[in-house]
Amino acid sequence: MGTALLAQWLKSRYLLSSILRHSQWHYPMSTYSTGRNSLLPQLGLYACSREKLSRHPDSSYTDIRCVHSEVQTRENERSRTSRSRHPSTRRNLPPLDSNADGQESNEEYFKNAFATATAEASRKPPVDWNQFVDPDDRYRLSEEEFDRDVAKKTDTKFGTVEIKFASHLAPKPTSEMKPRRQSVTEELAEEPAMNVNPEFVDSLSDVSTDIQKIDWEKIEESYPEQRPLEPVEETDLEMAEVKPAKQPFSYNLASYANESDNIKRLIEMGVQVWRFDRDKDVSQLFLTGEWEVKIQPWVDWMLDTGLEKEDIKSVLERSPRILLEKLPELQEKVEYFRSKKFDRALLKTVLIGAPIVFSMTVRRIDKQLGELQHRFGLIGQEVRDVMNEYPKFITYPMASTWNLNRLCLINEMGFTKIEVKKMLLKDPRVFVKLSKLVISDRFDYLHNVVGLPHAQIAAFPDILMVNKRTIRERHLFLKALKRNQYDPKLPNYVSPTALCFGTDAQFCSGCAKESVWTFDEFCKTL
């Protein structure tokens, strides 16, 4: 009987699933699989057509998931192979530039340095750095400790203290137990306001007697650390060293500057320590970490990468988060740059100009460099030139900044691709520092009002970085003096650089041949 019912139920389920499959699943799949923005790729079904699905006549939702997992595993395999082919992510890094010994690789060198540093640190007398740690950590107990504490409290060896609640101090009854509300007259009759409750007085005496019952001597024997403090005389030498306790929390590093050796060392180097105040992790690192263990290896790495001693200051100031990166990962990035033929001097400019590049992943660096090369049509040396000119370039997102500006320059303003490439090599800041609207506004003024041709703007791309107001004032002044001659083939030529850059005194004596006072008075008529 039971089996028959089960079979019937299963049959109905099968029917239901087949109906669903034919009515809902098949129809949208065949239509949506053609569209690019369909939901199906999310299910892993973009490769499946109706024919493929029809090969599984009994496929229900679980079968679809099987297909999905198959596709995923195939993708995983592909990505794994490609990653293993990638030079930057190989497990076995080849040795870097040969040392004097020529045997140790840098990775081993850092391992050894780290080991020696830790060994040296262990030899030193221990420092109580805990005074700088988050104060809550001391009181925050683990679960086991917490349980042990509770257990300790429960089986105490000395007498327990019981507190009896007086009637008017007793905890209020919950809503379920709430008694019927009495009338005001009844309440008054029960408890006159001015009378003292005799029960309360009794309970007080009970508590005092209980406290007297405690065996204080026994507590002192079993828990010597809980003994009350002994009196100290003022003439004791120890008293000279007693000072108010350091607050274990602060809104900046300044309050620890007299105590912390790390901060003293940073001040000696000339690092602007106040910049670390806003970064909690970094200030924690400088306060609690020992220099030789937590900072010196990273400094050594920077020196090894190509920095001078004076430059370390600026790197620490500008991106101290580099100390939170792992050394092998940093070395991996250096290794990647070397595989792209970045020499020592170029690595130095990258590390000084944009230390934040070393906080990006290798994958992202590679993608940005690749996009840069591909979009502008550069050769390898030109990519390195751009990085030498403005290493921060690859930290900007492509779609919203530099590619947008590139397309704007080509499609809206009418520069050729070669001109745009020339502009990039001359001044990469134009593509990342300015928004599209600002560029088009300034170009509009320079091209249509001042009258500079495209080739001239492409030859001096940095004039796009100058404020439109400055250009306007100077151009109109020259125009009033009839000296606005920007054609290099004719006499009295004013170059775009002389027009836009330099102080007003230089401009007035060099281009306008007028006094600065006249120029100021002219500016007040605009």
Added chain:
Amino acid sequence: MAVLEKAAEAWRLLNGVFCVYKPAGITFNSIRFRIANKLTDELNAMQREDVPPLVKILPPSPEDDSAEFRVTTVPDLRRHPLVVGPGYTKEDFYIRHTTGFLKEMAGVTVVSIGSGSPRRIFEAITDRNPVCTYHIDGKFGLRTDDYLETGRVLEKTSFDFVTRTRLQKFLSFYQARYQKLIYQAYGVDPQSQEAYEMHSRGLLRPGNVSNPLLYRIQCVSFHKPYFTLEVQCVNETDKFLLKILNDVAEDLKSSAVCTKIRRIRWGNFTLDHALLYKHWNVAGIIEGINECGPAVRNELRLLEEPYLTDVKDIPQGPRLTAGDPILSLSASNFPRIGT
């Protein structure tokens, strides 16, 4: 020539009212941001106060064979410039300036720096709405939706028949119409002895600050299609000035757009006092506060003169009878012009 070395000295001198020349195209708020940023940078680059050393009391130690407590001083790293950071931030500066105009307007703008007496002086003189002088540049032949040259063009008109004489004729009519309205607001006949007494006391200013009033309008340059009007007015708004230009062009059976609005005088502050954009720094502003001192004093002297809000304020002269209908026009229901 005084040389300022310490930031604190400069900070003490940065208190007062001065005026700047606002270039066209930047917003009024950016005046404040620019000044605050520039002052912060420059003050932080100047010398700071010396840090007093930290006094330390060392206990007697058997190593040095000293039996007494010793007092020594050590440099205090807690107040080292590298540790405490820059001494001034841009929030430290309390800056006020006059606003309420299009960002296309250029010209004299009064600015006060400092939260004490400069702020009170600034509030007092700006509440008064002093007489301002404007140069409005126009161009015949176009009409746009916002009366500006950059707006959307609605129509094109011819302007061959417009002459300087016809323009001046209309301007004198326009000015006379406003003068008549001012007398009407007081309920006085312009030809009477009473009007003479009022005029001899100074500028006629009804107490209502919301109605723009025009005292003088003239054409200072006329090269078709370009022309420039000089307007002296109180309680003005940007729309009022643009409307004047439009009224003038409409009356001449043409249309015009505004190419530039320039304020050349704000009360006693003139273009000579105004600081250019490049002079908005510590040295420039301290000099500017000094130069604007007499102008500020003149403005404050004007505050002592009361508004002529009613006929009763006039000390002598024959009064009108109570039943005169002209008395029903008071300052409160003063007819609004040009809207």
